[in-house]
Each structure stands twice: as structure tokens, then as C-alpha cells.
Amino acid sequence: MKKRVLITGAAGFLGSHLCDRFIAEGYHVIGMDNLITGDKQNIEHLFALPDFEFYHHDVSKFVHVPGKLDYILHFASPASPIDYLKIPIQTLKVGAMGTHNLLGLAKEKKARILVASTSEVYGDPAxxxxxxxxxxxxxxxxxxxxxxxxxxxxxxxxxxxxTYHGLETRIIRIFNTYGPRMRLNDGRVLPAFIGQALRGEDLTVFGDGSQTRSFCYVDDLVEGIYRLLMSDYASPVNIGNPSEITIRQFAEEILALTGAKQKVIYNPLPTDDPKQRQPDITLAKQLLGWEPKVSRQEGLAKTYAYFQTLTQEQLYKKDHKDFTGYTK
Incomplete structure (x- = not known):
């Protein structure tokens, strides 16, 4: 029988790419998402496949999946500032109660679970x-x-x-990732810049633009996730691209990529916005034999090509998500 994997947050940016990868690897994939930030369009190409099934469910509530499970990948969470500032309680609940529920499910099924953490656990790093x-x-x-x-x-x-139950667990700390299926207006820097360029707007940089980020293409990240899941290492592992760039330089790269003639404008820096972000991936190299392969130039070209396929309605819609009822 085929191995079965549950992927939460399956209709999101990263979750949908993970569904594709595990289908390609020959798994039976069970996707789960409550769709408050995910989009069914990201996975609708999988609905006709016999090895894919979808549960519309909030993992902050009790989670039941019939049958055996070999792996669980927990990627259910708002991940952009616009989202988690609008639904702060739901963000806390999916990280706490949702994770608790899925760990309990993994224990019941004797499944290995990988949870998606983030570089944000480092805060504004010293x-x-x-x-x-x-x-x-x-x-x-x-x-x-x-x-x-x-x-x-x-x-x-x-x-x-x-440590207490002997559960097989994996923890990935994800640094800035980009690629097709990102929401255009979710507040993250790359889709924000590309959206502004496509709409003919000036590119908005917060602060003086000297803060840095390190951008990893989604295919590289998915490869790192897959290798970590199959490893025997339980402590956190950074997965990201160590190629660091300032936000100001990144804005200029986007203008050059899109051929836009607009200028860069500057707004005040948001509270607690990290000044630096760059992963040390020494552990990932040694443990997983992993490092990113896709250059920023190649990855941006693929991502821009995806955003160019959006309709005018999608391009100008500021926020296609309705968070009514999810703040309690």
C-alpha cells in the first residue's frame, strides 16, 4: 500500500507545493485547510487524482483522519503580517492548539510529524x-x-x-521563501513589490531600506523539507538561502526585472521589524546534504512570470480574504 501523508495548510503557498511534491513521490496525500488564508485554486489541479483527498477543517479543533498515517506535515498558520495582525488569536490558536492536536494525532497513528517553524523565532536578531x-x-x-x-x-x-512520548518529530525553521502561488497582496515584501510594479505604483520600502533579507526559491525549500522529514534529526534545522540583500537593493532588482519606471518611496519602519535576516545553513549542509540551487535571478523570473498571468481583478484586489468569525 502507498504511504499516506497528511499536509495541513495544504491550500496555502507552501502547502500546495508540498502536496505536489508528495504526489510526485508516489504518496497518498491528504490535504487539510480551513481556507482562511489558503486558496483552493492552488490545489484544484489535484482534486481529480485518486491519490489526493481534501478536508476543509480547522486544525485548532479536534483532528481526526481515518486510516493509517505515515507522516504529518504541519503547515497550517497565517504567515504574513497582514494576516496575523488581523487574526491574532487564530494565529496563536493554530500554533498552540492546532499543533497540540496534530501531535496527538501523530502519537495515535504512530506517524512521524514535521512542524513548520520560522526564522521569526529569532526576532530582531543580535x-x-x-x-x-x-x-x-x-x-x-x-x-x-x-x-x-x-x-x-x-x-x-x-x-x-x-522527549516525553518518544514521538518522531522534525522541526524546520523556514526563512523568507518565494515563488508561484504567493498571494499578491499578503504584505510580504516580494509580492508587494511585484504587485506595485505591475500596477504602475511606486515601490514602498519601510525604513531606510538597509534592513536585509535572504530569499529562498520554493523548489529549494521543498527539497529541504523533504530531506529533513526523511532524516533522523529531531532538533530545529534552518532551511533558507544565505544570499543576503538589502530591501533597497531588492526593490531595484524588481524594477529592473519588471522594466517598471516608477521610483522607490520610503515609509516608517513597522514595530519590531527585523533589521537582519540570514540563515546559517551549515547544519543543513552537513546533516541533509542540502543547499539552495536556484539563483535569485532565476527564481524571480519564474515568480514574475506567474504573477503576469493574474487577471486585472486579482491584480487590483487589495485583500481577497474575509476574516469575519475567525477572531474569537
Whole structure:
């Protein structure tokens, strides 16, 4: 029988690419998503396949999946500032209660579980680049705290299940990732810049643009996730591209890529916005034999080509998500 994998957040940007990868690897894939930030269009090409099934469900509530499970990948969570500032309580609940529910399911099914953590656990780092041994510099009561602390708790409870119950767990710390199926207006820097360029708007940089990010193409990230899941390592592992660039330089790259003639404008820096972000991937290289292969130039070209296929309605719609009823 085919191995079965449950992927939460399956209709999201990363979740949908993971569904594609595990289908390609010959697994039976069970996707789960409550669709408050995900989009069924990201996975509708899989609906006709006999090895794919979809559950419209909120993992913050009790989770039941009939039959055996070999693996669980927990990617259900708002991941952009626009989302988790609008639904802060839901963000905390999916990181805490959702993770608890899925760890319980993994224990019941004797399945291996990989949870998606984030570079945001490092906060505004005092150590650069960031290694897995760095504990971070996070403001727990700031506007970003609902996401940062949800992920830090997620790591803690995952490790507790590993040490106390002997559960097979994996923790990935994901750095900035981009590629097709990103939501155009979700507040993250890359889709924001490309959307502004396509609409003929000036590109908005927050602060003076000297803050840095490191962008990893989604195919590279998915490969890292797959290798970590199949490894025997339980502690957190950074997966990201260490090629660092300032936001100001990145804006200029987007203008050059799109041929846009607009200028770059500057707005105040949001509270607790990290000044530096660069992964140390020494552990991933040694443990998984993994490092990114797709250059930023190649990845941006593929991503821009995807955004060019959007309709005018999609291009100008500021926020296609309705969060009514999800704030309690």
C-alpha cells in the first residue's frame, strides 16, 4: 500500500507545493485547510487524482483522519503580517492548539510529524547570521508577538512530545521563501513589490531600506523539507538561502526585472521589524546534504512570470480574504 501523508495548510503557498511534491513521490496525500488564508485554486489541479483527498477543517479543533498515517506535515498558520495582525488569536490558536492536536494525532497513528517553524523565532536578531543555537530576541507583547511566540511554543511542545512520548518529530525553521502561488497582496515584501510594479505604483520600502533579507526559491525549500522529514534529526534545522540583500537593493532588482519606471518611496519602519535576516545553513549542509540551487535571478523570473498571468481583478484586489468569525 502507498504511504499516506497528511499536509495541513495544504491550500496555502507552501502547502500546495508540498502536496505536489508528495504526489510526485508516489504518496497518498491528504490535504487539510480551513481556507482562511489558503486558496483552493492552488490545489484544484489535484482534486481529480485518486491519490489526493481534501478536508476543509480547522486544525485548532479536534483532528481526526481515518486510516493509517505515515507522516504529518504541519503547515497550517497565517504567515504574513497582514494576516496575523488581523487574526491574532487564530494565529496563536493554530500554533498552540492546532499543533497540540496534530501531535496527538501523530502519537495515535504512530506517524512521524514535521512542524513548520520560522526564522521569526529569532526576532530582531543580535546574532548574524542566525544559527540554530541562537535563542532569539523576540518581543512577546509586540504586534508580531502573536506569530513569533506561537511558533516558539510550537517548537517547545513538539520537542516535549519527542522527549516525553518518544514521538518522531522534525522541526524546520523556514526563512523568507518565494515563488508561484504567493498571494499578491499578503504584505510580504516580494509580492508587494511585484504587485506595485505591475500596477504602475511606486515601490514602498519601510525604513531606510538597509534592513536585509535572504530569499529562498520554493523548489529549494521543498527539497529541504523533504530531506529533513526523511532524516533522523529531531532538533530545529534552518532551511533558507544565505544570499543576503538589502530591501533597497531588492526593490531595484524588481524594477529592473519588471522594466517598471516608477521610483522607490520610503515609509516608517513597522514595530519590531527585523533589521537582519540570514540563515546559517551549515547544519543543513552537513546533516541533509542540502543547499539552495536556484539563483535569485532565476527564481524571480519564474515568480514574475506567474504573477503576469493574474487577471486585472486579482491584480487590483487589495485583500481577497474575509476574516469575519475567525477572531474569537
Amino acid at each position: 546574532v548574524h547570521p542566525q544559527t540554530e543555537s541562537y535563542w532569539g530576541n523576540v518581543n512577546p507583547v509586540g504586534p508580531r508577538g502573536v506569530y513569533d511566540e506561537a511558533k516558539r511554543y510550537q517548537e517547545a511542545i513538539t520537542m516535549a512530545y519527542h
